[in-house]
Amino acid sequence: MEKILHKERIDDWISALTGWEVLSPALEDGIWAYRPVSGAVRLDHPNTTQPPKGLAFPQREVFFSFEQIKGEAPRLTQILPDTVQRAVFGVRPCDGRGAVRMDRVFGDHVEDTYYQARRKNVAYVGLACNQPPSANCFCLSVGGSPVSTDGLDVLLTDLGDRYFVAAVTETGKALMTAANSLFDEPADADRQQLKSVHTEALAQPQRAVHNPDAVPAKLKASFKSPLWEELARACIGCGICTFLCPTCHCFDINDEVTGSAPLKGNRVRTWDNCQFPDFTMHTSGHNPRPTVGARLRQRVCHKFQYFPENFGMPQCTGCGRCISECPVGIDIVSVVNKVVEHAG
Template identity: 55%
Template sequence: MEKILRQEKLREWVDTLDDCEVYAPAFADSVWNFARVEAGTDIDLSHTNTIGSVKAFTFPQREVFFRFEKKDGVPVLTPTLPDPKPTVVFGVRPCDGRGMPRNDTVFGLSRHPASRDTSPSLDVEKEFEDPYYWARRNKLTLVGLACNQPHSPNCFCQSVGGSPHSEEGLDILMTDLGDRFHVKGVTAKGVEAMERGRDAFDAVCDADQTEVEKVHERSHSYPQRPIGDLDAISDALRESFDSPLWADMAQHCIGCGICTFLCPTCHCFDINDEVISPTTGEGERVRTWDNCQFPDFTMHTSGHNPRGDLGSRLRQRVNHKFLYFVENHKTQQCTGCGRCITECPVGIDIVAVLERVGQS
């Protein structure tokens, strides 16, 4: 399904989703980030890219697996499997959209679903399934917004096989045509969301189709950070495991972990039991984001740490994106959003790291 949506009709469409939780980029504290939209009048798609990715909608920073307590001396477990309202997120950039199928793979799909309809379904064959992730994922509709031009000098989506107007992982792709949007339903969930607001849309004419094609073509003309042959990069990383380059490139790293927390595809987590009341034995089993850039991430109970230095931890982050994930899932994990470069307080640049490794 392809339609035209006048800018002034966007709010009307959003208001038809009144039984959903709707989110869109909002500007606060000097950054764009996703925020709850209470009404169509609150929505603003003039953003660049959000500082945080959409992964938190399916993989929150903290979530409770179950609660426990003792009753009459007997342990009692109370499940806390989420049952969210349907959620629609507007303004998702294609780099974030491409991150979602990669996370789907990690949390339950048996193969990377890039070549098929990426609308999630529990009917898809899985090797395993994370029920907490999929309870949210199956209620999530992602409305993408194509990038007519790069929003940061650190964007490199095309260098990792993406596109400023990629549909991968999205349910709907919107393209800004100035006074109107071209809106394409990519999945069944996306078409359903468009059908609900059918009165807000107009038909696509030949002139509209020609213009959207020109906008998409022009978006490829802007320079992006080049990486080179991705297969050659994987080979170079494999051969550089013991290279002194890693220690050299990590000299300035402070181990803050901002690179992985903001990344749309980093997914490492820790699980802990948090006691609320020692008297009653009441508490919660909690999953929280973890970070391969932290020394405790690989700390053994013996005190041995196989990645005890910053260089080995930088190597792990880069290798996971461009080597290990490729070996396991046949695609790069990085989607080229550039957040890790933009937000690094000491200027570590993953594209420059790959360039140095390739030259070594």
């Protein structure tokens, strides 16, 4: 299903999506993030600082509450995810591909029912990148594309005064059908312009991981290289690289006690971070990744070696957030290239 939507009609399209909470990029205190639509929608944004992964995988979620009254069996009350349908406008292709990877992690081997319950209620309306939205984009190096539809339900392409709107999934078709009268049929000239815009988008210069097909083997051969400590010397372990990543998914589960008479509390899942020293700390006091170099190696190898071995694709989608937001300038593209070069 392919249509043309004039830009002045996009707010009307969103208004027609009854039953959906619609989110779009908003600039707040210098940070672009997805927020519920409260006015005119802006799709002239660079990539958002935060990816949309938190809609299906929130930073903190309660699984169940518990209460232990003396002399009685423990009382457990499951806390189920909400069932609100959310349509997210302006999702860049790298984040759509991030959703594909998250879906694999939380659905391939063991289905995470909490993730799946949220994910089935999220629709992504993507926006093709006619120009790289960041100087640190490198999606082409990891098998992506600025016009990829992977993980998206709809893809918008900016044609100047209008969008070329292509449904990718049945959910995407339903979103478009809800406002069918607002769309026009694409003319041959529209399709020709779309082809030209996409061709130009693919030709835009980007950062590049050198010889990406060789990277997994080179990383494996470099596991014990002292270069990791040198490359990680500036790291302060803040973890922003993983918290802003569209595919990082490590978590911890804890019981949070909220009362003692009677004993009660919640079992909570929160994001965790492989760049934190305590992430791999054993109760014995042993830590198999005791240095910043070992932790940087884990992040890089997970993206470019372990995940490809397990899922047949890089975990990294080339969004460049970890480069742009690192307070000490650690650059994952540069790190990978240096390790591969050092491996010979």
